[in-house]
Amino acid sequence: MNTMKTVFTKLFSEDKVELGKHEVELAVTAAKDYADKSDSLYKDATSKGESNKKEFFSKQAALVKPLNELRPQVYREMMDFIKKADDLGLDGKSLPQTKAYEKVISDIDKRVDFFNKEYMPKL
Numbered sequence: 001m002n003t004m005k006t007v008f009t010k011l012f013s014e015d016k017v018e019l020g021k022h023e024v025e026l027a028v029t030a031a032k033d034y035a036d037k038s039d040s041l042y043k044d045a046t047s048k049g050e051s052n053k054k055e056f057f058s059k060q061a062a063l064v065k066p067l068n069e070l071r072p073q074v075y076r077e078m079m080d081f082i083k084k085a086d087d088l089g090l091d092g093k094s095l096p097q098t099k100a101y102e103k104v105i106s107d108i109d110k111r112v113d114f115f116n117k118e119y120m121p122k123l
Contacts, residue, residue, distance in 0.1 A: 071108045
């Protein structure tokens, strides 16, 4: 009985050591698999996120584009008005119509700035 007990004790203790090594190896392999999967998922997410951000930026820029294009039109018309007023001997820059043009340009600038602050992605 004593011999049998010794054999079983050694048999089970050796298995435990061997199983322990396998468990550690499996844990290392599993951790590496999770790390690889994490890296892959992160790369996919950042790639798609970057693409989405660019697409969103493009769409948002298209929304404010007509307002941005209006400003130089108003400015050119104001400058033409000033020139015509000056040709007539008036001080075109001091006329109320010029002030109205300047207010429109200022309002456009404020609206574009507000839109950019509120609706454009922060890059």
